[in-house]
Structures are given as structure tokens and as C-alpha cells.
Amino acid sequence: MFKQHLQKLGDQHLLRRLRTIASATGPTVILEGREVILLSSNNYLGLATHPTVVEAAIAATRRYGGGSGAARLVCGTLTPHEALETALARFKGTEAALTFAAGYLANIGVIPALIGKDGLILADRLCHASLIDGCRLSGATFRVYHHRDMNHLEQLLARRTSGKPTLIVTDGIFSMDGDIAPMKDIAQLAERYGATIYVDDAHGTGILGPTGRGTLEHCGVESRVPYHMGTLSKAIGSAGGYLAGSAAFIAYLVNTCRAFTYTTAPPPATAAAATAAIQVIEQEPDRRARLWQNRERLAQGLTRLGFRLAASESPILPIIVGDPDRAMNLAQALIDQGVYAPAIRPPTVPPATSRIRLTITADHTDEQIDQALAGLERAGRTLNLI
Ligand SMILES: *Cc1c(COP(=O)(O)O)cnc(C)c1O
Numbered sequence: 001m002f003k004q005h006l007q008k009l010g011d012q013h014l015l016r017r018l019r020t021i022a023s024a025t026g027p028t029v030i031l032e033g034r035e036v037i038l039l040s041s042n043n044y045l046g047l048a049t050h051p052t053v054v055e056a057a058i059a060a061t062r063r064y065g066g067g068s069g070a071a072r073l074v075c076g077t078l079t080p081h082e083a084l085e086t087a088l089a090r091f092k093g094t095e096a097a098l099t100f101a102a103g104y105l106a107n108i109g110v111i112p113a114l115i116g117k118d119g120l121i122l123a124d125r126l127c128h129a130s131l132i133d134g135c136r137l138s139g140a141t142f143r144v145y146h147h148r149d150m151n152h153l154e155q156l157l158a159r160r161t162s163g164k165p166t167l168i169v170t171d172g173i174f175s176m177d178g179d180i181a182p183m184k185d186i187a188q189l190a191e192r193y194g195a196t197i198y199v200d201d202a203h204g205t206g207i208l209g210p211t212g213r214g215t216l217e218h219c220g221v222e223s224r225v226p227y228h229m230g231t232l233s234k235a236i237g238s239a240g241g242y243l244a245g246s247a248a249f250i251a252y253l254v255n256t257c258r259a260f261t262y263t264t265a266p267p268p269a270t271a272a273a274a275t276a277a278i279q280v281i282e283q284e285p286d287r288r289a290r291l292w293q294n295r296e297r298l299a300q301g302l303t304r305l306g307f308r309l310a311a312s313e314s315p316i317l318p319i320i321v322g323d324p325d326r327a328m329n330l331a332q333a334l335i336d337q338g339v340y341a342p343a344i345r346p347p348t349v350p351p352a353t354s355r356i357r358l359t360i361t362a363d364h365t366d367e368q369i370d371q372a373l374a375g376l377e378r379a380g381r382t383l384n385l386i
Contacts, residue, residue: 013325014345024049027364031340037372039298039341039358044207044315045287046363047237047277057238060272068265073254076265084232084271087278088242092213092228096250099242099274100259101266103202103231104130106241109259110229111198112138113252115167122156122195123169124148126177129348131169131200140167147174150185157193166193172201172215172230173208176349176357178316180204183219190224197225203316206235212281212288235281238274240266291315291362294369298360301373306386310355318344318355321385327354333382337375 009015021038023030025048029038047053060080070076081099088097100106111134115121119140123131126147135142145152153168160166168190170181183199190197201214209217214230216222227245232238243253253260280287295315302309302317310318321327327343334341334356345354360369380386 013323013328019342027361027368029340031335034338036335036338036340037364037368037375039339039360039372041361042203042234042359043237044203044235044291044359044361045237045277045281046361047206047235047280047287049363050237050277050280052280053237053273053276056276057269057273060268064268066269067267070265071261071263072265073261078265078268078271080268080271080275081265084275084278085242087275088244091278091282092244093222094228094244095247097242097244098250098253098260099232099240099266099271101240101263103200103229103233103241104133105259105263106229106231106243107131107134107200108137109134109257110243110253111135111167111169112258113256114138114196114198115140115165119165119167120160121167121169122153124171124174124181126171126174126350127169128171128175128200128202131171131198135169147177148179148182150182150189153186154189154193157189157195166195167198168195169198170200171203172199172205173203173314173316175203175316176344176355177310177318178312178314179310180208180215180218180313183215183221183225187219187221187224198227199225199229201228201230202234202241203314205230206277206281207288207291207315212285232270232274232277236274236277238277239270240274287362291360294360294362294364297366297369298358298373301369302358302376305373305377305380307376307380308385315360317358317360319358319385320353320355322352322354324354326383327356330356330379330383330385333379334375337379339372339375339379 021029025041025043068076085097107130115138117139121135121140121142125144204215206212232240307319324345331343341356341358344357
């Protein structure tokens with residue numbers, strides 16, 4: 001049965017396999033014995049390998065050990081967890097914050113804590129899988145609106161049974177497309193129709209907005225959205241998810257959220273690394289500037305070469321290829337050219353939109369970007385994509 005299933009996936013060019021990288025997640029990595037330029041990590045600011053972050057993780061491990069020993073509500077809340085939540089609340093400008101072992105767990109835990117069977121969820125069609133899973137787990141009626149389509153969202157809001165608790169769910173930066181949710185318009189609709197907003201800012205946290213607080217800061221609506229969700233696993237360079245909001249909201253989650261309660265607290269090292277990374281974000285704004293410069297260099301180069309890019313506004317730059325086998329061929333041609341950016345295929349993206357999702361970081365040099373563009377050009381030509 002397993003083999004049959006795998007055979008079927010293989011026939012559809014949808015089989016996946018794990019590839020091991022034998023180095024840190026820097027601008028270049030060692031893949032199967034060769035050094036390649038990495039253009040697929042979400043370590044946007046290079047903080048996963050920042051010396052301050054690495055040293056903080058080592059120091060926390062020395063002092064507090066490799067694991068936390070228990071769930072947060074038993075005896076797993078160690079000083080580094082508390083310090084991280086204090087730092088996050090200060091960074092996000094909220095009363096309190098709560099961290100989860102993963103962004104995935106935050107979404108599947110918090111959405112069901114916010115809305116139940118009697119509620120309605122309206123979600124963007126391109127929402128991250130963890131949001132979809134959270135929505136399904138909640139048991140609420142679940143409808144999708146066309147991607148970033150405010151007319152469609154308004155229609156669904158206007159049509160619902162009056163008085164039905166409603167949650168609007170969206171990514172901040174869309175993870176596979178790199179465009180940004182129209183948060184001002186969403187906030188306006190939410191206010192007009194009495195709905196609540198849940199924004200997953202996994203990719204915006206640390207990189208968007210004048211101080212890096214994310215998509216809501218970028219769109220000028222922080223105060224209009226009562227709580228903010230993001231991850232510590234992308235620009236923050238560690239692991240975990242977070243919610244920032246009022247003290248009452250955070251205490252409510254501590255008391256109701258199963259994905260918080262029934263799992264062991266993350267290792268002290270990941271909490272300490274995230275705290276150090278938030279400090280670096282505050283102290284080294286140049287990293288953010290460098291990230292956006294690099295993003296422009298890569299985006300302009302790709303456009304000049306004639307690649308068909310998605311409508312990205314972020315360091316996520318997808319080259320839409322279409323069929324999964326073509327995306328696989330491009331990914332392999334890129335590896336041959338010394339560039340690592342795997343194919344993203346259904347069900348991660350809608351059918352016929354298989355792609356190479358390129359991402360750039362603050363740590364890539366101009367030379368590395370130009371070298372990657374030369375590799376992309378050769379690979380694109382070989383496959384008649386440009
Ligand atoms: C990566 C991601 C998550 C999951 O976060 P993890 O910390 O990796 O579990 C959730 N939402 C979005 C939009 C993501 O891109």
C-alpha cells in the first residue's frame with residue numbers, strides 16, 4: 001500500500017524526498033559534497049548563523065541543559081522562555097506574548113481557541129497549510145475568498161447569517177507567492193462587519209515595517225488588530241511560533257490552547273537564540289536595508305533575464321513554471337549550475353502553478369547574487385524558459 005501510493009506520486013512527478021545539507025544555513029551551503037549558493041532559506045536576516053545568536057544558544061544550553069524537561073505549565077518554563085516572551089512583547093509593543101514550539105502549533109492551537117462550531121472563518125485561498133489545519137480543527141464553518149480579493153471577502157461578510165462570530169484569516173506575506181495581504185482594507189472590512197482578524201506574519205516578522213515589527217507595522221494597522229501571530233523560525237533565525245497581545249488574551253491562551261499545553265517546552269537554546277535575534281534586529285537595522293537591496297538586485301536581474309515572476313513584494317521571489325515535472329527539471333538544472341532552490345509543487349501550491357521559490361537573505365553578497373543569476377540564466381535557457 002505504501003509502495004503503491006509512492007508509485008502514484010512518482011507518476012505525477014509529486015514524489016518528495018529529503019536532501020541533507022552538511023553545513024549551516026548560510027548564503028552558500030554544502031549539498032551532496034558540493035558548495036552551492038542557497039536561494040531557498042527563510043533565514044532572511046542571516047540571524048540563524050549570527051555570532052550573537054549562536055553564542056546565546058550555547059550559553060543557554062550550558063546553563064539550562066539540552067531540553068526543558070516538561071510542558072510549559074508543568075515545570076518546563078525556564079528563565080529563557082520568560083525572557084523571550086518579555087522581549088517579544090516589548091518588540092511588538094503589546095502587554096504580553098506567548099511562544100509555541102512551532103508556528104504550525106501556534107496556528108492549529110490558537111484558531112480553535114478563538115472560534116468554535118458556531119463561528120464562521122473566511123480565509124484567503126493562498127493561506128498557509130497550518131492556518132487551514134487550524135481552521136478545520138476549530139469546527140467552524142470555513143469559506144475561502146479569492147486571493148487578496150476584497151470584493152469577494154466583502155460579499156462573504158455581507159451574506160453571512162447576522163450575529164455569527166466571524167474570523168478573517170490571512171498570511172501577512174504569502175509564503176509561496178511573496179505578496180502582501182491588503183491589511184488596511186481587511187481591517188476596514190473587519191470593522192465595518194464586526195469580524196475579528198487573525199494574521200499569520202511568519203514571513204513579515206523582522207523584515208517588514210520601519211522597525212521590522214512586520215506586515216501590520218508596514219500597513220499601519222497594528223493598533224487595529226488586537227493580537228499578532230508570527231514565527232521565530234524565519235527572519236528570527238531560531239524556531240517556534242508566537243502570539244502577542246493583551247495580558248488577558250495571553251492568559252486565555254495559556255488556559256485554553258491545547259497545542260500550548262500538551263507539548264514539551266522548546267529547548268532553552270532556541271528561546272535564548274530568539275531573544276538574542278530580536279536584540280540584533282533592534283540594534284542592526286542595516287541588515288534589513290541590506291536584505292531589501294539584495295532583493296532588488298535579484299528581482300531586477302530575474303526580470304531582465306525574462307523569467308516569469310509572481311507578483312512578489314518581498315524577498316520571496318517565485319518563478320512560476322507550471323507543471324511539476326518542469327519545476328523539478330529546473331530545480332535540477334539549477335543544482336547543476338551551483339544554485340539550490342527546490343521545486344514547490346502541489347499540494348503546497350495550487351495545481352499548474354509549480355514553481356521555484358527563490359528567497360534571498362541579507363548575507364548574500366553582490367557577487368553571489370550575480371553568480372546565481374548567471375546560473376539561473378543558463379538553467380532557464382537549457383529548459384527554454386527564457
Ligand atoms: C513557516 C510558516 C508557518 C509554520 O511555522 P513553523 O515555525 O515553521 O512551524 C506558519 N505559517 C506560515 C505562513 C509559514 O510560512
